[in-house]
Amino acid sequence: MSALHDFDTWEPLLTLLRAEHADRPAAGAGHLAGSISSTGWSLPLSHRLPPRGQPAVPRDRQPVARAAAAVQYALAAAGIREAMFAADVAPDGRTVLHVFDAGPAMESASGFRHPSPGTLVLVEGAVAEPWRRLPAPTPGAVPAPSADPALLERTLRERLPDAVGATEEEIATAEKRLGVTLPEELKALYRVTRVCPAGPDGSGDWEADSAEPADAESAVGCELTSLDGLFIADTTRRPGPWQYAATEAVVTPPDAAVQGLVGSPGWIVFGSNGGDDFAVDLTPGPRGHLGQVVLIDHEQHIGAELYGESLTDLVLSRFENRVPVSRHEQRSPVTARIGDHFDLVDLASAAHPDLEVVQIFHRSGAPLGLAPIAGLPRVRTLIAHPGTLADPLEITGLTGLEYLGLGPDEWRVLLDAGAVPRGLSAACVEVRGDEHPLTVVSVANDLLALRDRPPIAHTAVTGRLRP
Known part of the structure; x- marks a missing residue:
């Protein structure tokens, strides 16, 4: 039997929970329940602030953190990412502990207000409809009037006189890898600089220190991706758990410059601001321009924001004083x-x-x-x-x-x-009351059985909590 199913592993945590809920009625009228994963927990414990004038206790020194750590170590040893639990505690301390191991068909339940199996994936590999949505065609889209590859290249050569750019063969190799033809503005940028550091043997076009990439960032106005590091911001780059993805929707109003997609085969990421990505957009919205620059917010599950009508316009201003045009919240x-x-x-x-x-x-x-x-x-x-x-x-x-x-x-x-x-393709057992997890997991496993999906494993352990 693994440590995860050993009563001693859970005893410190259950003791804390029992003390917190000491005013509960006698056994049979309630239960203690929660969930723990390798990165956190959802437990019925109040958050108490320290007395005025006293510093907060670091999390790793808090009793609940120490108690939960024992379970987290057991999870890691068993190769299980998450477990739900329920404990029926009698007045004399006799306890029946139910441990439910998250199976491969169960998305994370962490963060749920009440213990819940979370989302059950009934079709392996299935994703929500917005993650399957492809861009709508915009055959009339053209580059913005400010797009000027020749001016962009001249400007960057003036700012980076010592940089070594990519050859036409290297650009063609990048296009083959990405499966898309790079827009002329992006080609002009990489003809000036590949943003490629020196190799371990000292060969290459850049010095070993960080001065050259920093110069490129200053010249362009953002953290520039190397030619070899260009990537397509399609839906695989933006995973969406069903819990959130099922409630999202792709909405692109008739006057939108950017399509409200999760990702697009036409979003070519060439830089960042240290957190969010900048992409050249080859699949603009109805009122957008071919090759416009969009910002992909790392905190959002869906959509992108218009950042500039062309790469030329942004580089000439070094990306300064730009406010993203927010997508429509319709x-x-x-x-x-x-x-x-x-x-x-x-x-x-x-x-x-x-x-x-x-x-x-x-x-x-x-x-x-x-x-x-x-x-x-x-x-x-x-x-x-x-x-x-x-x-x-x-x-x-x-x-x-x-x-x-x-x-x-x-x-x-x-x-x-x-x-x-x-x-x-997916389902969720919504828990908004004090249902016993045994009831909830029974329903969840019946749903999984309909599709021959792996069930949520249940182990019952008995023990006695000290006074």
Whole structure:
């Protein structure tokens, strides 16, 4: 038996949790539950600030960190990235500990407010629709009037008189590797400088120190990528966990300069600002220019922002005094959030032929029927918090679902009726109450069994906590 399934490994953590919840009723009326991964944890512990005038205790010296570390070491030793747990503790300290190992079909549950299996991937390798979306064609797109490859090259040669640029053969090799023809402005830039440091034997065009790359950065105005380091910012460069990706939508308004994509085969990344990427855009939006420069925000799951209409214009100003033109935050009518704290309070207000994503949060009044959105052709995501649906079987009227999030009771209705949508690629058991993880994992494993996916392993361990 591994240390992960040894009661002694968990005892310090369970003791802390028991002390925190000492006012709970006797056994049978509740349980202690949470999740722990190699990088963090989600535990029912309050965050206490230190008394005024006293410094905060470093995290690695906090009791909860020390207690959780024992479990994290056990996870690492067992080769398991994450585990959920639930403990039923009797008044005399007798404890039944349930440990649930995250299997390959389960996305991370870290950060969930309540212990949850997270997203269940029912089709191996499946990704949400926005991650499959390709750019719309823009056959009328042309370079901006400010795009001037000859002027760009002359300017850079004046700023970098000693730089050695790429040969036409090297540029052609880069194009073959990327599978795309580089725009003339980008070719002009790399004809002046390859941004290539010297090799270990002292050969090459650059000195071994960092002065030359720094000069290139100063001349261009951003951290420049070497010719060999150019890459395409397609969707594989921007992974999207289903938990977030299922609620995203690609929206490109008619007046947009940049398409609202996750990634594009026409976004060629040539530099950065130390965190975000700059790319030349060969797949602009309806009002954009061919070869415009976009900024890809590393904190966003989707979209890019217009940074400059041409590379020439940006280099002439050394990227100074530029404010990205933010993408349109147009959610409705493509996505709908319904609940007391949102603009929409019913499904009739959300019904639209373009509707793709529906999220139903807790709201006042009776549970909702799904009739207003039944048959809409593009609805692919439905997330309904426990108790918000009048009849879960109405989900059968949503024939295009690829992601479905429901409470345990609602899932049980579908499972018992054999009505789980066949087209689902991923699913989530929404937990918003004090459901025992045994109940939640039972539902999750029944869903995984429908697609012959690996189940969530469950191990029960008994022990006794000291007073």
